Structures are given as C-alpha cells and as structure tokens.
Amino acid sequence: MPKLPVVSGRELIKALERAGFEFLRQRGSHVTMVNRDKGRTAVVPVHSNKDLPKGTLAHILRGSGLTGGDLRRLLK
Numbered sequence: 001m002p003k004l005p006v007v008s009g010r011e012l013i014k015a016l017e018r019a020g021f022e023f024l025r026q027r028g029s030h031v032t033m034v035n036r037d038k039g040r041t042a043v044v045p046v047h048s049n050k051d052l053p054k055g056t057l058a059h060i061l062r063g064s065g066l067t068g069g070d071l072r073r074l075l076k
Contacts, residue, residue: 004057004068005075009046012060015074016042019066033064040065 007015013031017023021033021042033042042064045056052060061071 002068004054004061005072006051007057007071007075008049008051009044010049011075012044012052012057012071013046015071016044016064018074019064019070021064035064038065 009031013023013033016033019035020037021035021040024032024034024041026032029046031044031046033044034040040063042060044060045052061067066074
C-alpha cells in the first residue's frame, strides 16, 4: 500500500468536498462532513494548520469510503 499524503484538516475538507461531501456542522475544532448519496460521514479535526497524524487520516478515509489513491487524485 502506498504512503498516505501529508495533509492538514483544511486540505482534507477541500478534498472531501470534491468527492461529494458537504459541510454538516462544526463543534469546536471538529468539522462533520456528510455524503448523502453514499450515506457516509467524516469528522475532520481542524487544529490550526497542523498536519493530520497518519492514523487519524487513515481512519477518516476508511469511514468515508475513500482510498489513499482517491485522496491523492482529489488533492491535485
């Protein structure tokens, strides 16, 4: 499996929007995104402009139904 890209919470939110997710709500520093077509939800922590830890990013991608390759394509 190829390495996951290093992204911040804000960059991940933009990529998720390109994948069909939309903003649902924000509570504190956590943004909840939802894809109503696929019935998927993703909670993204946005702490300043810090990069997301690899495990957190992997968990968010698993829950959203995206792969690392999908994310790389969406970031371009």
